Amino acid sequence: MTGSMSTEGFVPWPDDFEARYKAEGFWGDRVLGDVLRGDPGKTALVAGADRLTYAELDDRASRAAAGFLRLGLRRGDRVVVQLPNTTGFVVTFLALVRIGAAPVLALPAHRESEIRYLCELSEARAYVCADRDGDFDYRAMARTLPVEYVIVDGDAQDLTALSSVDADPVDLPQPDPSDVGVFLLSGGTTGLPKLIPRTHRDYVYNLEASAEVCGFTSATVYLVVLPAAHNFALACPGILGVFANGGTVVLSPSGSPDDAFPLIERERATVCAAVPPIALLWLDAVTWQDEDISSLELLQVGGAKFAAERAAEVPDALGCQVQQVFGMAEGLLNYTRLDDPRDLVEQTQGRPLSPADEIRVVDADGEDVAPGETGELLTRGPYTLRGYYRAPEHNARSFTPDGFYRTGDLVRRLPSGHLIVEGREKDQINRGGDKISAEELENHLLAHPAVHDAAVVGLPDPVMGERTCAFLIVRDGEKTPGLREMKDFLRARGVAAYKFPDRLETTDAFPRTPVGKISKKALAAAVR
Ligand code: OOB
Numbered sequence: 001m002t003g004s005m006s007t008e009g010f011v012p013w014p015d016d017f018e019a020r021y022k023a024e025g026f027w028g029d030r031v032l033g034d035v036l037r038g039d040p041g042k043t044a045l046v047a048g049a050d051r052l053t054y055a056e057l058d059d060r061a062s063r064a065a066a067g068f069l070r071l072g073l074r075r076g077d078r079v080v081v082q083l084p085n086t087t088g089f090v091v092t093f094l095a096l097v098r099i100g101a102a103p104v105l106a107l108p109a110h111r112e113s114e115i116r117y118l119c120e121l122s123e124a125r126a127y128v129c130a131d132r133d134g135d136f137d138y139r140a141m142a143r144t145l146p147v148e149y150v151i152v153d154g155d156a157q158d159l160t161a162l163s164s165v166d167a168d169p170v171d172l173p174q175p176d177p178s179d180v181g182v183f184l185l186s187g188g189t190t191g192l193p194k195l196i197p198r199t200h201r202d203y204v205y206n207l208e209a210s211a212e213v214c215g216f217t218s219a220t221v222y223l224v225v226l227p228a229a230h231n232f233a234l235a236c237p238g239i240l241g242v243f244a245n246g247g248t249v250v251l252s253p254s255g256s257p258d259d260a261f262p263l264i265e266r267e268r269a270t271v272c273a274a275v276p277p278i279a280l281l282w283l284d285a286v287t288w289q290d291e292d293i294s295s296l297e298l299l300q301v302g303g304a305k306f307a308a309e310r311a312a313e314v315p316d317a318l319g320c321q322v323q324q325v326f327g328m329a330e331g332l333l334n335y336t337r338l339d340d341p342r343d344l345v346e347q348t349q350g351r352p353l354s355p356a357d358e359i360r361v362v363d364a365d366g367e368d369v370a371p372g373e374t375g376e377l378l379t380r381g382p383y384t385l386r387g388y389y390r391a392p393e394h395n396a397r398s399f400t401p402d403g404f405y406r407t408g409d410l411v412r413r414l415p416s417g418h419l420i421v422e423g424r425e426k427d428q429i430n431r432g433g434d435k436i437s438a439e440e441l442e443n444h445l446l447a448h449p450a451v452h453d454a455a456v457v458g459l460p461d462p463v464m465g466e467r468t469c470a471f472l473i474v475r476d477g478e479k480t481p482g483l484r485e486m487k488d489f490l491r492a493r494g495v496a497a498y499k500f501p502d503r504l505e506t507t508d509a510f511p512r513t514p515v516g517k518i519s520k521k522a523l524a525a526a527v528r
Pocket residue numbers: 185186187231232236301302303304305306324325326327328329330333349407409421424430433435
């Protein structure tokens with residue numbers, strides 16, 4: 001492997017695993033820049049007023065790739081990309097992977113606290129953003145970031161416009177399939193988010209195998225309602241899985257039925273990936289919205305647990321099949337299969353994508369539980385990371401000595417291999433698919449002058465699955481901050497809004513476990 005990126009910070013698969021994954025055909029020579037495999041004249045991408053054929057999108061990507069090279073970016077560089085569901089996202093992603101510069105995929109909702117950290121950790125040379133998101137001006141933030149280049153899709157003011165990152169196509173430096181192709185963000189369980197390196201060959205396998213399981217063909221019209229930068233929408237099978245099979249990608253600005261249903265009707269969309277709150281919204285909206293969504297064949301639902309009763313409603317209500325997806329940016333993907341019996345589709349979160357996925361379900365001592373019992377899910381395989389980027393201490397805890405990733409998810413495995421997600425062991429809140437590290441939020445809350453101590457827990461919620469509740473111990477003599485004040489405080493610290501608590505509770509002391517840790521179970525039970 002070449003390039004500084006590959007040698008420091010990235011944990012490779014051991015040689016014997018590499019040999020096996022290659023010999024058994026899981027890893028090939030294909031790289032992410034080559035995924036546009038549709039007929040040149042076929043529509044590849046519909047986004048806002050844009051409608052691009054495969055030939056046009058390919059040309060845009062190779063011109064932008066040449067433009068990034070002329071700007072000074074090189075193979076092995078990292079580039080923080082924070083773009084909404086627009087043509088700019090797709091072109092930027094393809095251009096960067098083509099020159100072997102790895103996009104670090106931030107979400108549009110992230111703010112300075114997250115973006116600055118990502119730039120520093122990845123030592124990004126460039127940051128690509130939109131001009132604004134409502135009231136928020138990405139450009140003002142961008143000017144303070146430790147990067148050499150800021151590139152703006154939209155009104156760039158004095159900064160470099162994405163439209164100017166354009167040059168006649170040139171011969172591109174070829175990334176090696178074993179190079180890191182893209183960095184995804186981990187949901188996080190510690191004070192700071194982690195970066196997940198995905199190599200070209202493991203991510204290509206991820207998207208190709210997913211597309212096969214989900215039956216994607218050139219007839220697929222895939223509506224993107226989740227952030228395009230999220231693994232689910234990008235590669236499970238997502239945008240890239242559609243491109244690799246010559247289908248059409250339609251970008252929606254959101255999952256709201258007001259945006260999504262008219263697009264399904266107009267473009268005759270056949271597939272969509274949603275988180276449970278969006279699926280619930282659709283189940284409701286279909287009773288009063290009058291768009292024709294009969295083209296929809298498959299609704300993938302994942303990111304958080306989708307209740308069996310709701311999954312059972314999808315076929316009749318929306319006129320399409322439902323598929324449960326239990327995935328993670330770290331790698332492992334579980335899908336219910338299109339020909340699975342109804343009860344498995346409704347009641348399980350699917351089974352592993354790959355025959356090479358290794359699954360263990362273990363107890364607190366790391367011993368395998370009896371078949372059918374609940375335990376923590378451990379996994380390793382051809383598209384599951386062996387270590388977070390530049391995080392040796394964290395890796396020592398998150399992986400077993402023989403390379404299994406500790407997911408922190410509690411599951412039960414059926415004889416068929418299907419998994420049922422029963423809960424979570426990790427200190428994380430899953431707010432409708434958005435992941436919030438309790439520790440990260442607690443650290444922000446502790447920075448408030450009135451806060452002596454803080455503990456964050458998820459409380460059950462019928463729509464979001466969980467909502468975030470922060471318990472505070474207020475300093476002697478200080479006034480208890482209200483929810484509005486605390487949100488303003490977090491906003492001023494540059495924290496993404498989805499991490500804001502939904503509820504604040506004050507208390508004099510936290511309940512403790514026998515070993516003296518804060519008992520989050522007891523805290524959550526106290527307000528229930
Ligand atoms: C997806 O990826 P991440 O990285 O945002 O979150 C992963 C975590 C899992 O470890 C699990 O705790 C939870 O999200 N999760 C689910 C779930 N799908 C994900 N929990 C219960 N039921 C499900 N169906 O969320 C993700 C990545 C690729 C495809 C789909 C989802």
